Amino acid sequence: xxxxxxxxxxxxxxxxxxxSKIGGTPKGGINRLTLTDLDRQVRDWFKQKAEGxxxxxxxxxxxxxxxxxxxxxxxxxxxxxxxxxxxxxxxGKFDGVLGVLGALEALRTLHEAGYETFAPIEVVNWTNxxxxxxxxxxxxxxxxxxxxxxxxxxxxxxxxGITFAEALEKIGYRGPEKCGExxxxxxxxxxxxxxxxxxxxxKEIGVVTGIQGIRWFEVTVTGQxxxxxxxPMPRRRNALLSATGIVEKVNAIALAHAPLAVxxxxxxxxxxxxxNVVPGEVFFTVDLRHPEAKxxxxxxxxxxxxxxxxxxPQNLESKVSKILDQPPVHFDQDCIGCVRxxxxxxxxxxxxxxxxxxxxxxxxxxxAPASMIFVPCHNGISHNEAEFTSKEQCAAGAxxxxxxxxxxxxxxxxxxxxxx
Ligand code: HGY
Ligand code: MN
Ligand code: MN
Numbered sequence: 578x579x580x581x582x583x584x585x586x587x588x589x590x591x592x593x594x595x596x597s598k599i600g601g602t603p604k605g606g607i608n609r610l611t612l613t614d615l616d617r618q619v620r621d622w623f624k625q626k627a628e629g630x631x632x633x634x635x636x637x638x639x640x641x642x643x644x645x646x647x648x649x650x651x652x653x654x655x656x657x658x659x660x661x662x663x664x665x666x667x668x669g670k671f672d673g674v675l676g677v678l679g680a681l682e683a684l685r686t687l688h689e690a691g692y693e694t695f696a697p698i699e700v701v702n703w704t705n706x707x708x709x710x711x712x713x714x715x716x717x718x719x720x721x722x723x724x725x726x727x728x729x730x731x732x733x734x735x736x737x738g739i740t741f742a743e744a745l746e747k748i749g750y751r752g753p754e755k756c757g758e759x760x761x762x763x764x765x766x767x768x769x770x771x772x773x774x775x776x777x778x779x780k781e782i783g784v785v786t787g788i789q790g791i792r793w794f795e796v797t798v799t800g801q802x803x804x805x806x807x808x809p810m811p812r813r814r815n816a817l818l819s820a821t822g823i824v825e826k827v828n829a830i831a832l833a834h835a836p837l838a839v840x841x842x843x844x845x846x847x848x849x850x851x852x853n854v855v856p857g858e859v860f861f862t863v864d865l866r867h868p869e870a871k872x873x874x875x876x877x878x879x880x881x882x883x884x885x886x887x888x889x890p891q892n893l894e895s896k897v898s899k900i901l902d903q904p905p906v907h908f909d910q911d912c913i914g915c916v917r918x919x920x921x922x923x924x925x926x927x928x929x930x931x932x933x934x935x936x937x938x939x940x941x942x943x944x945a946p947a948s949m950i951f952v953p954c955h956n957g958i959s960h961n962e963a964e965f966t967s968k969e970q971c972a973a974g975a976x977x978x979x980x981x982x983x984x985x986x987x988x989x990x991x992x993x994x995x996x997x
Contacts, residue, residue, distance in 0.1 A: 582686050584979055586972030589682040593971065596622060596662075596678065597670040606962025607670060611663035611705040612640070612744035619662045620750055623702055626681060630688045632700070635759075636752025639717035639730065640704035640745050643759060646684055648694040653989065654760035656694070656982055657945075658683065659701030660768055661937060665709050669964020671769045671954065671971070677702050679767040679975035686979055695990035695997055696762050698982065703937040704745070711741045712844075712862065713793045713901035718937035720756045722944050724903070727756060736846070761945035763912060763985050766938040767978045768949060769966050773957030774930060781973050782920040783930040783951025787908055788939045789837075790873045793901035794863040796823070796884060799894040802849060802857035813855050817847055819887040820859040826883035827863055830876050838867045838876060839933070868931055870904050906939040909946035911988060912981075916950050919980030925973055934959070950977050 599619045600609030609615040620642060624634045627644030634644045645655055660676020680700040687698065703721075708714030711733040719725040731742040745751045770776075775783050800814030824842045831840030845861040863880060867873045881897060888895045920927040930951055932939075938947045952974035955965040990997040 582690055582692060582979060582983070584682045584686050584972060584975045586968055589678060589971055589975055590968040592678050592681070593670060593674060596674060600664065602667070602962055604962040605670070606964065607664045607668045608666050609662070609664045609668070610666065610710040611707065612710065612741065612748055614748065616663055617748035617750065620702065620748070623662065623677065623681070627700060630685055632684070635754055636750055637721075637754040637756040637759065638727070638751055639720050639756040640750040640752065641717045641721065641756060642702040644684070644700040646688065646698045648697040648986075650695055650993070651697070653696045653993065654762045655697035655699040656763045656765070656985055656989070657699040657701050657761050658765045658767070658978055658982055659699070659703065659937075660766050661703045661706030663705055663707050665707050665960050667960070667962050668707070669959055669961060671964055671966045672771065672959055673706055673768070675769055675952070675966065675971055675974060676767045679971065679978055682975050683979035683982065694983070694986045695993070695995060696986055699761075705741070706937055708901075710735045712795070714935055715903070715937055715940055716741070717756065718940040721759070722940035723757060724940055724943065757944070761941070762989055764938060764941045764945050764947040765912065765916070765978055765981055765985070766936055766947070766949045767974045768936055768951060769954040769959060769964070770930070770951040770957070771934045771954060771959035775928070775951060775953035776955065776957065778928060779926065780928045781925040781952070781970070782927040782977055784913060784917050784920065784927050785908065785932050785949035785951055786913055786929050788903070788906040788932040788935060789866050789868040790870055790905040791901060791903045791935045792865045792873055792877060792899060794880070795898050795900055796861050796863060797896040798823070798859045798884075798888060800857050800891055801855070803855040805853040805855055808855055814857070814891045814893055815855050816859040816893060817856040819891060819893050820845065820861060822887040823884055826887065827880065830879045830883070831865070833879075834867060834872055834876055838865070838872065840865050840876065866933065868905055903935060903939055906942055908938070908942055908948035912946050912948035912985060915981045915984035915988065916948055916977065918984050919977045923973070923976050923980055925977065950974055950981065
């Protein structure tokens with residue numbers, strides 16, 4: 578039942594621009610942290626749009642939203658597509674947003690054409706993909722896939738000590754459905770590449786075959802608060818001094834495993850953070866990534882050794898907890914094939930690519946066949962207010978998403994002995 582279904586580039590672009598105003602920043606980015614009132618506003622917007630297309634919207638107890646369009650078979654789990662609507666504090670207009678709004682546009686195209694799919698189709702908005710307010714990242718898709726315990730994730734605190742559960746309750750998006758009790762036949766995520774490869778090679782579509790491994794650590798280094806004027810240097814137990822040594826070492830560990838390893842200290846809290854107090858405690862995060870688990874193991878043990886060695890000279894204590902450990906992801910070959918066929922039939926240039934950034938599809942792929950579609954972003958810039966992907970590139974991604982889901986729907990129908 579092939580029809581030449583085309584998404585509407587103008588409508589998609591208009592909605593990306595419209596929703597970017599919810600938490601829009603003067604520099605043209607978005608600051609819409611998860612489970613804030615701004616997140617509530619964009620969730621309400623998404624729910625209203627999806628219900629306007631006749632979808633039934635359900636929410637689980639991690640706040641993940643599922644907008645379902647019925648298919649021919651009610652007994653077959655839906656094919657889902659989606660991403661996240663929360664952003665970094667200095668996020669761009671496209672990270673996550675393109676994946677949810679591109680999916681909404683694909684579903685609307687089916688709706689307007691009166692096209693009946695074999696399986697139900699769903700658009701998903703995952704909660705707290707970024708991990709910027711409540712670490713770690715991809716937390717609701719992680720609970721969905723059984724990578725994180727629901728209670729552990731719900732108890733994660735933001736810098737003000739508010740728990741995920743309290744914030745979710747406050748915006749009224751703690752749904753009745755138990756997170757994870759929502760079978761899917763497949764999952765496709767459209768996302769900007771957030772790196773420079775597609776643009777550098779002039780490729781329009783990235784056929785994402787996997788995601789590199791990611792590990793996040795929370796580190797606390799403890800010395801002793803002391804007066805900056807009266808405490809002789811040899812008597813100090815300066816936590817910040819050791820912490821800066823560890824920051825240097827994180828960089829060195831990544832460089833030692835070049836060219837693919839990356840290592841970042843992105844968040845640091847110096848306590849008590851006063852000009853005339855020798856810092857007695859420093860809390861910071863470490864983000865290590867590499868496509869191979871073995872190398873990540875080596876990087877992790879080098880990190881732990883670096884922390885111990887940095888604390889020794891001043892006899893400081895250290896506490897290291899690993900809060901995210903997503904092994905390298907290899908997506909489903911059938912889903913990858915559906916993306917490749919969709920890009921080819923839509924006439925786009927493409928290349929296979931492994932994602933440097935983490936995505937919800939990474940965890941979802943543990944419980945359903947999944948893959949991703951990338952489109953370029955200008956100069957590879959992301960997690961930055963200057964993030965930019967053009968209207969044409971957004972449209973290309975949404976068109977390939979639509980066709981990939983339809984390809985997969987046909988595959989599913991064949992598996993059920995029904996010809997489409
Ligand atoms: O951390 C990541 O890669 C994603 O942006 N949450
Ligand atoms: Mn993202
Ligand atoms: Mn992101």
